[in-house]
Amino acid sequence: MTAPHKNVPPGLLFEPFKIKTVEALPFSSQREREQWIQDVHYNVFALNSAQVMIDLLTDSGTSAMSDLQWADMMKADEAYAGSRTFLELQATARELTGMPEILPVHQGRAAEHLLFSSLLSGGETIPSNGLFDTTLANIQDCGATGINLPCAEALDPFAENPFKGNIDLEQLEKLLAQKDSKIPLVVMTITNNTGGGQPVSYQNLEAVSKLCKKHKKFFVLDACRFAENSYFIKSREAGFANLSPREIASKCFALCDAVTFSGKKDALVNIGGLLCVRDAALGDRLKNRMLVVEGFPTYGGLAAYSMAAMNQGLHEVLDEKYLEYRLRTISWIVERLAAAGVPVLRPAGGHAVYLEASNFFPHIDRENLPGIALTTALYTEGGIRGCELGTVAFGYRDSHGKHVLPHLDLVRLAIPRRVYTEAHMGYVVNCLVDMHRRRDDFVGFEFLEEFPVLRHFRSKFRKLGS
Template identity: 50%
Template sequence: MKTIIEPFRIKAVEPIFFTTEDQRAQKLKEVGYNLFGLKAEDVIIDLLTDSGTSAMSAMQWAGIMNGDESYAGSRSFYRFEETIKKITGLTHIIPTHQGRAAEKILFSIVGGEGQIIPNNTHFDTTRANIEFSGAEAIDFLNENGKKPDFIADFKGNMDVEKLRSFLAENAEKVPLVMLTITNNSGGGQPVSMENIRQVSEVCREFQKPFFLDACRFAENAYFIKIREHGYDKKSILEICQEMFSYADGMTMSAKKDALVNIGGFLALNDEDLAQKCRNVLVVTEGFPTYGGLAGRDLEAIAQGLEEILDESYLHYRIRTIAYLGEKLVEAGVPLILPTGGHAVYLDAGKFCEHIPNYEFPGQAIACALYLKGGIRACEIGSVMFGKYNENGKTVSPDLELVRLAIPRRVYTQSHIDYVVEVIIEVFQEREKLKGYKIVKEPPMLRHFTAEFAEL
């Protein structure tokens, strides 16, 4: 059938509270035009992030009731560990309260002054944890990935030759190489199995550990199945197992593809590095068999990791994102194309060509979407990744984007149709939008708490 239906039934609901445009204008002003500052009850459709916003299944809720809360040696930990080992083949499984905790532990050990961590594109917390350690985060995204409307199957790929050239000159400064699947900052674009294999081979050539930032590994595996030659007959589990076979380790926010509201883990093969990570874990997170999580959370993660491998779910998931993108393209709205796995990314630079990067066009669009229809989205551009040069001028990233991240198993087609309607109205009135300036900001991850003023 042409109609793709949700592969689940809804058995619990949560009310949405509706606000007026005048009320939303006042609320925007109160939070300094930073959508992170809004109360969730004041948002009609929340597309700020897909992290920790999933609806859990009946089996996950059952697992929560079955969680073993023993301080050490919890039964729930061993189910968690067994499930991750089955999918990844990695030896040492270290639970953490979320993905950024795994990053903090890893980079506090391998990072530091003078160290450099390459990636296809680091996301915000990864970059922040690397830089907090004193190291430098650099990106080697392939050239096609920098062209918003260029159609290619795997625009999240790393530029392998740039990586090889960089390692040839700087190998002694690189403690490990990372690859983010799917590439969140690059538009949610997938990475091919061939690219994963090639990056792994370069790492072997220079004897560097290879880590995956694997928050959305199952969505990436589904793209490989439908787009890469030789994988159409393989199961999602088999594709995942091959992806991880090329890696020495991974960081994971379980709040994405494990379909839970909290949790993460670090998984790796190096026994010495694993012991160092556990030492930090015990000081900062908790005992190695709970790592800052309740037993019920470990149960929910284990169940979620099994459910995410369901091909019918992934088909529905990816098709939902594509549906939103198709409706917007029909109306002429500029996007990152093709649509990725977890979000639609508006090309803010083209959407608001009259607003320069240093006046944050993505922030202008995000505020306008909330004002028009109560939709909360996330700027991914000069607010999130902009730097200041020696003259105090903003140095912008390659792309100015607004991410519309779709929570898993939360919204129906009518919700998505409403989102389409709001975006199109804002786009049709885009010339009225004004830029913003930052009036207050923290030294790191400023997009979470900065305050703005409309110009």
């Protein structure tokens, strides 16, 4: 990264902030952790956060906020209607997205729920580069089906391709051209969380936009990580190096009809989201619906102080120094793991490090849940909490009860924004390298109690041989 001084050691993560408030790390022993994880049947979602030393479960809602965000929270106007804070947020979001209709919501899935329940009536198919689990759940809740059409490069977890978040345009075109298909809209997720936090190129978004116009489809951008995606475009796509992340983001937003946005990622806040739409009549319908399920349109599901923090976060996240540091953090970890032979998804994505669990533990059969073996080992060995996003999260049973496995068996280590330091990340790397060296010592798992939807959140597991 660009060092602010020539004497910054190369490769070092030069954090572009100083720390004003600190929170103690909860230390624990391996023996304690072995007991705690056994008590919750090996599901890390059931642990208390006090039992976790380095929490990489999610990058959602876990950002450290800045002094300016906290200051703006104090200045927020909590009026029920016509709040000054809402008007400020509305101005920022309008300028950034170019969308006139700005609806504040309590988090991303509320935006998804509002939009999809207004546009879908059942029986539709929704194509995407990669639907996040809540997005898919909201589509299914409306009686529609989601279908992911990742580009071919995304199928190889170790291929170094700059835009593995892209959609397969040929497949999309084929689907949209089918006469009897019921496809009202297309969703593009930037970055593609489900596919490894991989970016989508501007060229790919532009092509999707053209296809949507040609086939008269509504184009939705799930823009949780729009700033990270913009910086990837700036640094990897020809012709964008001289544009600012803000200019690139605005160009991307100009391509679509609606934006669903979880502020818990790239607005650097602990709660909040936005639904932005171009069409005034749709905006009106959504506001009427919003009154029933979220709140009055000038506060949505939020306190004004949360809207204030989101407004300031939307400015801070587009700072180039921050984005450079942010993406460098992930690549710093990935480079070290790859050099040590740890099977890590490449190239580095924007918000998380993804490990391929079935490659990490090749001796554990995929039906014996190598991802749960890995999340358990990471926790017991290092006090580190990651998230299984493989067989448990995205697999399911067929009508004969047989496992249907997803293409990749990933474990995600999501990096909270502005929270951990280089020393913490170095510790995570060392734990993983050490575990990988001793990989034959670890055993598989089976379901003890299996939940029907979003299985990773609440299912319970049994360690084989215990």
